[in-house]
Amino acid sequence: MVIGLLTCEIFEDEMAHMLSHDPDIGKVTFVESGPATDSIASLHGLLGNRLKRIKDAAEFLPDSALSFEVLAAVLRVALHMDKTMLREGVAEQARILAEKSDVLVLGYGLCGNGLLDIEKQLVDLRCPIVLLQNKDGSTIDDCVCLVLGGTEKYLDQVRREAGTWFVTPGWLKHSDTLLLKELHCPDIATVKWIFKKAAYKRVLMVDTGIGDRETLSAETKKFADTFGFYVDETKGTLNILERTFEQAKSLLTKRERSGNVKVKEDKAEA
Known part of the structure; x- marks a missing residue:
């Protein structure tokens, strides 16, 4: 079948x-x-x-x-x-x-x-x-809710910190395309301005256990450093x-x- x-x-x-x-x-x-x-x-x-x-x-x-x-x-x-x-x-x-x-x-x-x-x-x-x-x-x-284990898990994280940007292995792989398109920005400088105005402060790394964890951590840190976020992580599923x-x-x-x-x-x- x-x-x-x-x-x-x-x-x-x-x-x-x-x-x-x-x-x-x-x-x-x-x-x-x-x-x-x-x-x-x-x-x-x-x-x-x-x-x-x-x-x-x-x-x-x-x-x-x-x-x-x-x-x-x-x-x-x-x-x-x-x-x-x-x-x-x-x-x-x-x-x-x-x-x-x-x-x-x-x-x-x-x-x-x-x-x-x-x-x-x-x-x-x-x-x-x-x-x-x-x-x-x-x-x-969306894709974040999928690897978190459901919409309620997503809302739990937002309740902890409203200014959270979620990153998954798949999102990081395509971040260059997604970041500018999601925020409708012409460049990274504009993205930084939007993040600041929207009071984003945390990047949450969702680790599904698939792939190279060191690479995932390094890419997440690089993203966080670019925008001045602190890094938190949670286990995906x-x-x-x-x-x-x-x-x-x-x-x-x-x-x-x-x-x-x-x-x-x-x-x-x-």
């Missing part, structure tokens, strides 16, 4: 880690694109011949011998700066993946409400959608991501037992 996965470039390390450590997933097929390059590179060493690449989702052929496999596509970071572009891009790619999937994991939060009620826009997809959700069933707000995939697998298992999993028109791989 095929789990479609559509996600943002900022989650590439977390997704690669989770996919490579899930024993139920027999194969991961990535639709090649610029934003997917790092994810493919990370997974190549972890999955070996269980990783496949295709140029277009239309080329995908499911393997009927596998219990679960993933068909993944990655969209570029910072689409949320243009909410119309974000929504249209996610909806378009979701429809493409859904044609080849039995369930679709939408690896996005609300993204500044740019994807609010996106599931209603995609209600006519040929397969069900599973969203990244808090424990209460609400969709998570992949619980929401893992729970979402378990939900997708459970849904497929139940549908298979009831005979409701859609049969692909494509022939399975030999």
